[in-house]
Every structure is written in C-alpha cells, then in structure tokens.
Amino acid sequence: MAKVSRSRVAVTILAGIVLVLFFVTVAGLFYYRDIIRKLGEVQEEYYEEYPRLYAYIAEDPQSELSNRIYKDILEYARENDCYVEMTGQNLSTSYSKADRINIAISSKVDGIILEGDDSEETAKLIDKATAEGIPVVTVISDCIDSSRKSFIDLNNYSLGAEYGAALAKIGEARRLYPLTALILLDRDDGNYDDIIHSAIQESCGRSVLLTSGVVDTSTPFTSEEDVVNILDGLDKAPDVIICLNDRTTESVYQCIVDKNLVGRTEILGYYDSETILKAIDKGSVYATFAIESKTVAKQCINALNEYNASGFVSEYFSSNYIRVDRNNLSEYRAEENKNEG
Amino acid sequence: MKANFFANMKISRKLVAVFLITTVIAMGVNIFIYANLNTALDKINSVFSSNISLNTLQDNLNQIHTGLTGYLETKGTDDLELYYASTQNMNMLMRDLNNNVTDSSIHLAERDIRNMLETYLSTADEAIQAKRGRNIDEYTAKYNECSKIKDYLNTYIYSINNEQFKTNSSNYSTLINSLRYTEIMSMLIFLVASVMNILLIIILTNTITRPLTRLSAKAEEISQGSPENVEPLEVFSDDEVGKVTRAFNEMLASIKDYIARIRTQLITQSEMKEKNLLMETHLKDAQLKYLQSQINPHFLFNTLNAGAQLAMMEGADRTVEYIRNMADFFRYNVKKSSETVRLSEEIELVDSYMYILNVRFAGEILFEKDIDESLLDVHVPSMIIQPLVENSIKYGIKDLEPGEGKITLAVYREGNCCCIRVSDNGIGTDEEIIEKIMNHEKRPSETRGVGITNVMARLDLYYNNKEVFEMKSRKNEGTHVTIKIPLEDSNV
Numbered sequence: 001m002a003k004v005s006r007s008r009v010a011v012t013i014l015a016g017i018v019l020v021l022f023f024v025t026v027a028g029l030f031y032y033r034d035i036i037r038k039l040g041e042v043q044e045e046y047y048e049e050y051p052r053l054y055a056y057i058a059e060d061p062q063s064e065l066s067n068r069i070y071k072d073i074l075e076y077a078r079e080n081d082c083y084v085e086m087t088g089q090n091l092s093t094s095y096s097k098a099d100r101i102n103i104a105i106s107s108k109v110d111g112i113i114l115e116g117d118d119s120e121e122t123a124k125l126i127d128k129a130t131a132e133g134i135p136v137v138t139v140i141s142d143c144i145d146s147s148r149k150s151f152i153d154l155n156n157y158s159l160g161a162e163y164g165a166a167l168a169k170i171g172e173a174r175r176l177y178p179l180t181a182l183i184l185l186d187r188d189d190g191n192y193d194d195i196i197h198s199a200i201q202e203s204c205g206r207s208v209l210l211t212s213g214v215v216d217t218s219t220p221f222t223s224e225e226d227v228v229n230i231l232d233g234l235d236k237a238p239d240v241i242i243c244l245n246d247r248t249t250e251s252v253y254q255c256i257v258d259k260n261l262v263g264r265t266e267i268l269g270y271y272d273s274e275t276i277l278k279a280i281d282k283g284s285v286y287a288t289f290a291i292e293s294k295t296v297a298k299q300c301i302n303a304l305n306e307y308n309a310s311g312f313v314s315e316y317f318s319s320n321y322i323r324v325d326r327n328n329l330s331e332y333r334a335e336e337n338k339n340e341g
Numbered sequence: 342m343k344a345n346f347f348a349n350m351k352i353s354r355k356l357v358a359v360f361l362i363t364t365v366i367a368m369g370v371n372i373f374i375y376a377n378l379n380t381a382l383d384k385i386n387s388v389f390s391s392n393i394s395l396n397t398l399q400d401n402l403n404q405i406h407t408g409l410t411g412y413l414e415t416k417g418t419d420d421l422e423l424y425y426a427s428t429q430n431m432n433m434l435m436r437d438l439n440n441n442v443t444d445s446s447i448h449l450a451e452r453d454i455r456n457m458l459e460t461y462l463s464t465a466d467e468a469i470q471a472k473r474g475r476n477i478d479e480y481t482a483k484y485n486e487c488s489k490i491k492d493y494l495n496t497y498i499y500s501i502n503n504e505q506f507k508t509n510s511s512n513y514s515t516l517i518n519s520l521r522y523t524e525i526m527s528m529l530i531f532l533v534a535s536v537m538n539i540l541l542i543i544i545l546t547n548t549i550t551r552p553l554t555r556l557s558a559k560a561e562e563i564s565q566g567s568p569e570n571v572e573p574l575e576v577f578s579d580d581e582v583g584k585v586t587r588a589f590n591e592m593l594a595s596i597k598d599y600i601a602r603i604r605t606q607l608i609t610q611s612e613m614k615e616k617n618l619l620m621e622t623h624l625k626d627a628q629l630k631y632l633q634s635q636i637n638p639h640f641l642f643n644t645l646n647a648g649a650q651l652a653m654m655e656g657a658d659r660t661v662e663y664i665r666n667m668a669d670f671f672r673y674n675v676k677k678s679s680e681t682v683r684l685s686e687e688i689e690l691v692d693s694y695m696y697i698l699n700v701r702f703a704g705e706i707l708f709e710k711d712i713d714e715s716l717l718d719v720h721v722p723s724m725i726i727q728p729l730v731e732n733s734i735k736y737g738i739k740d741l742e743p744g745e746g747k748i749t750l751a752v753y754r755e756g757n758c759c760c761i762r763v764s765d766n767g768i769g770t771d772e773e774i775i776e777k778i779m780n781h782e783k784r785p786s787e788t789r790g791v792g793i794t795n796v797m798a799r800l801d802l803y804y805n806n807k808e809v810f811e812m813k814s815r816k817n818e819g820t821h822v823t824i825k826i827p828l829e830d831s832n833v
Contacts, residue, residue, distance in 0.1 A: 015544055035523055035526060050444070053442040083444060090500060091496050107453035107454075107460075
C-alpha cells in the first residue's frame, strides 16, 4: 500500500515537472518568436522630417572652419524647422566647388549658403541657381557680380585693425623697430584679404615692416607646402607671421616648431581650432581671431528663411571676430564648453 | 475523467497515444521554430535589398544614358526605344526613393538622387527635343549637362551604396549574432521539450506497466505460499491488465475458498477419527470389564448347563428353569457384547436377569413391561437396558421393604423416536447425582458392573446426541431413565 502511494507521489511529482516544462516550452516559444520579431527592428532608424533643405557649399569641405560653421548652421537650422546639408560631403569623389554648386542645383535644394569667391564661374552658377528659383547667400567671402541674395560678412576691416593692434603690442613688448611681419594671404579670397592687409598697414604705420605671401588653399595639401616654400624663401624669419586661414595657421605653427623658431617668431592666427588653442596655451601662437560662428550661422539661415518667406532679404549682414590669447584662453574655453553642452 | 478515459483504453491504443502525443509535441515545436527561423532568414535576405535596388537604379541610369548618347549620335530608333523603356523603368524605380527632407544622411542622399534623376531626365528630354530640332549647340550643351549629372548620380549612388553597405553589414552582423542567439534559444527549447517528452513517456508507460508489475508481484507472493494472506489487487483500469487483474482476484478468491473448505473437511475428519477412537476406547473398556467378568460366566455357563441337565434328570423343573435363565443371561453377555442387537433381544436379557433376581430374592421385585410390539425389531447398541435395570434395583429399590420394589420397562413410540424407559418406585436420586451423571462427572468406576455412565457414553458416541439419554427423579417417587432411539438411525 505504502509502495503504491509512493509510486503515486513519484508520478504526481513527474507530472508536475512535465507541466512546468510544458509552460517553460510554451513561454520559450513565445519568447523565441518575440526575439525573431525584434530582429528586423535593428534596421529601423528614427529621423525627423523638415519642410526645407538648404545646401552649404564650403570653399574647402575639409577645413575645420567650414565644418564648424556648418555645424552651427545645421544646429540653428534644425531649431528653425529646416535642414542643411553640406553638399559633396561623404562622397567617394572630392568635387570642385563648381561641381558641388551644380549638384545642389540639380538636387533642387531650397537655398544655397555659399562661401563665395570672385570667379566668373561661381557667379554664373549662382545665376543658374537663381534662374532655377534657388536663392543663394554668400558667407565669409562674397561674389559681388552675381545674383546672390545676401552676403554674411565677417568684418574684415575690424579684423585687420585687431591684427594691427596685436602687432603694435608685440613690437612694444619686444622693443623691435621696425617689426617685421609676414602676412599670408589666401589665393582665392581676393580683395577680402587685401582689406585686412590695408587695415593692418593703416593701424601700424611704419612701425611694422609688412610683407606678404600668397598661399594656395584650394586643395588640402598645397597650403602647407606653400607656407614652407615662403618661409624658406626668406633671408630672415619674420618677427610675426599673420595667418588669414585656419589651415595656414596650423601649417605655420608646425613649420615654426620644425624650424625651432618658437619664441623668435610670433604667430597671429585665424580661427580657434583645438590645435591653435593648444598652441596659444603653450605660447607658440601669440593670439588668434575666432569667428562668431553662431552669429554667422544664424544670419545665414535667417537670410534664406526670410527670402523664402517674403522674397526679399537684406543684402548685407556683418559679424565680428573674438580675439583669443593666453589671457582669456581659459575663459573662452569655458564659454565654448558651455555652448557645446 | 480524462485519466479514467486513458486508464480504460486498450494497451495498444495507449501506446499509440503516448507516441502520438510526444511526436506531436516534438513536431509542433519543430514547426514553430522552423517557421520563425524562416522569418529570420527572410529578414536577413532583405538586409541587402537596398543595395540591390540602388545597383538596379544605376544600371538603369547607364542604359538611359547609353540610349541618349546613341540617339544623339545616330538618331537611332533602337537607342530611342532603349531610352524611353529605361526612362519608364526609371520612373517606376524612382517612386521607391525618398522625397522628403530628413536628418538621415541616407534619406537625404536618396532625395538628392531622386531630384538629380528628375533634373537629368528633364535635361535629357530637352536634349532629345533639341536633337529633333537639329540644334547641335543646345543638345550638345544639354548632353554635357546630362553627363555631368550622371557622373554626380553615379558618385552619389556609389557613395550611398557604400554607406548603406556599411549599415547593412552592421545590421547583417547584428542579425547573424541574433540568429546565433536564437539558435541557442531553439536548442534550449528543444532540450526542454525533449526532457518533457521523456518524462511524459516515463509517466504514461509507467501507467501502463505499473498494474502489470503489481500483478506479477502478487503472483510471486502467492507462489511463495499462504495465498490466504494475500489481499486482492485494486483494479484501476478497464484495459487488458484490468481484466487480467480482475480474473486474478477471482482466482485468488477461489483458491482461498478451496483451502477453507479443505481445512473444514480435515477438521471434520479428525473430529470423526477422534470420536471413533473414543468409542473404541469405551467399547474396549466395557469389553475388558466383561472379559474379566466373563471368565466366570463362561465357566458358569458350561457349569450351569451341566447343572440344568442334572436338575432335569432329577425332575426339578423350577431349578431347570432357573438354571436355563442364568445360562441365557450369560450366553447373551458372551455373544452380544460387541454388536448392535434387536430390542427384543435386549428385553429378553432383562427378562432373564429379572427372573434370576426374583429367584434370588424370592420374587420380591415386581417387574412390569409395557412393550410396543412394533418396535421389537429396532436395532440398538447391546447392553443398554440391563445396566439400567440393575442400577434401579441397586440404587432405587434396594432399601424398600420386600415385595414393594417395582421395576417398569416401557417401550413406546414418541414422534420419530423409539423410547425405552426404565422406572422404579424407589427412593429416587438426588438432583446433584443426576447432574453429575448427565455431565459425565461420575466415573464408571464409581458404579459397579456396567454402569449407567458407560451406557450414556456409548449412546452419545453412537448417536452423537446427548439428548438420547434422559434421567428424571423425585424424592421417594422413584427414578425414570429414558433412552430415545432415533428411528432413522436405528436401522429398523
């Protein structure tokens, strides 16, 4: 009898285990189906739609300055219900500026933000875009003879004056008279660099012996070669080198380090890349002039939005530079980090 | 209910049910996993579909451009047909491309491609129109523009293809990894389901074999002896085993019954043997006593015969009668001591005895007989009346005055019995003594001769009924001893 009841208990326990296993199997199958269903979800991505698309066409898409401006433009654009793409970026081929303008026109964007130049080709392309109903605003450099709708300028004259003041300060500090200074102009920028040049000359007068060199920044590798060639061509290294381009600034900084001229030749840079800020911290770069890129971005987007909305927009907007040197570097960085955050 | 249904199924059906259930479970799990795995494989296959469609788009664009180039070069109709067919196809393909501005780089590139394709197609149409208008400069310019856009498009398609390939490859590897995970998962499910099936088979086969095991254990128990202590098996099912168990229980009950009957028979037999032995012992005892007493009777019998002849020769008739009665009395003792006799013979013996005693006591004892003649042939054990008469004389009337003592012998029918009653008019017998006699507490040795106890014992053994003998008495009113012989046993 006891044997029978023991056997029954064993069977009952086994039946219980079978029941549990059955539920485990069923739950496992449902979980399995769930896993399989979720497999496809990795392909899904979340994105936001915008009613308008603008194209940003940089002089040099690899330039840090252009990327910084683009970043700020994109950020501001998204806040204002439009999207900006940097035409030619992430493509397998590096297209010329003209090609990138053509691409923007062919892809029927709602507006173009263009780093302008004086060339006739660019002007023609701007006219073509305008003919297609695409408004073009120029930024940093203008294209005067074109049908662009607006120009967002960086106040180059005041920048020249700032450079001049910095030169005067260096001259005073070093008690050098006349102070030799080399200004490296961008080949493509034309008269904007000339404005800076003349503003420096005007503010310094004869206390500075200002010479100039032209650097080709149209392709990624030429600026560094040009800088080296220019410096090698000089009998004596200048007391100050003024750079009007971020890549030129970094190239000059590297060249000064390589030629062991740190301390003897001061650099007045352009733009606030991390390399340049570090060089200021080390004392290799005397000062740099950072663009108020957020202001520029805001002006670009506002100009295009205003034109699209009303058909009219102011032809000229202006923004200033910020001088960054060892004295205000930490404050500037803190401010930048705050903005980044 | 379900368990009973299963329990009552035939064994062959039970086995089929066990295999069916487990097979169906295994198959179900298999099919489920297979179907889901197929879905997963479809998803994996669709991962690179975007690359495939982009390649189709690019091939189609190249065909349009070939058609356009051919038409502009030679104005060939085949080229134009190719151009239109490809354009139509392109319009279909373009529908799948995104047309919205989004912050997804791939979607944006798709939008650019779509718009550039539209620009390309409209420019190409313009070129064809210019060709028809034979405006060389215009269609050359449009063709160059088309070539440029085609170049951009190829670059875009190539780039987006690369970008998508990267994303798709990443998705693919994620999917493959997930698939490995699902493989492990499916293995686990299989494992659990298999364990479940094994347990299910164990339980169900146990349900089938357990009654058989119990049955065999019981059979072994019986084979080891003492089946009467074996309890019948409980029947749980109505299948073959249930039927066998029921039959087994019936067989067990039959065996128990048979054994009980044999036991009762043995007990009866041994009781019978015991009875026979006791009877023999009593007879032997009686015989011994008689033999002891017959030494003289034999001698006396022969001597008396000689005395009778002498008396006859001398002409003493009463003496002859007396001696003959004595001789008859002793002859009867010698002859009939171990047999049943007819009642008439027993009465004759009493007559002889009474004659002798009356001669001896000079007719002092009055002897009366009331005999139903039809009962004279009834067979009775020998020597049952004379001891009673002797007893009555000895203990009943011995203290009476001469001539007052009276012995009455009555033989009559009462119901289905032949009653023999010996009565006296003596002093009677104490209740105590009667009780002792009836309970056999008074030993034969306490009486002289063949005592009343011996008669009772023999009658008990012979008729197996104590009620055959009855003794009644009242103070100073005599004693009545009655023997009731059942007529069916008396071999009339």
